[in-house]
Amino acid sequence: RSASTFNKLINTRHDSTPREEVVIEHDPLQPTSSHPPLPPSSETMGVLAWAVSTTAKQAVLMTVLASLPGMWWNYSGLGEMSEQEKEDPAVFATAHVLLSLGLAFVVAGLAYKALPIDLIPDCIPLVGKLDDMAAGLLAGVGLAVMWAGWTYGTGPKPPEAIAAATQISAAYAFSEPARTALVAALKAGYKVGAPAAAAAAPAVEMAWARVRP
16 A cells, blocks of 8 residues: 555656646748658649640641631732732632632641630530531532632642642552452452351351340
């Protein structure tokens, strides 16, 4: 009992002893942690890379769309004509004007379709898809205008168009043996596969009849 009383007295004295609190003051200009800052995560870097690439692509395509009218106007030669010459409808029926105008329509339609961010967001009901449809229609109209300019356009054709047509014709002629071999292979495969398919048809029908409810 005396030992228990002695222990209580010691604990009471020990608890009643005033303690000094140590306050550690930090300099507000110094970081509170000794650990270096963590590097950005891979997801954050991926989002930043996507944002930069999307912004750059949007800026380039919008620049192309904004500069197309002026480029076509200067290339077609209409900018160098007088007002009296522009009033003649035959000017707009030349192969040079029609081919360049059709190419401008095609480039404008494809460039708008490639925009990462449409001018009319797709989330808007009904209206959101109309701009994409109009861009596709514009590209199709451009192809038709180019065909009309090549076939019915008056005057000399642009040398660039002649060079492109020559390259396309040469590539088509070069691929003729490959196209002939492909058609022959398809015909041979059909001749071999048709009897096999006809022979396997009854078995397939019986299997289907068994599993069909």
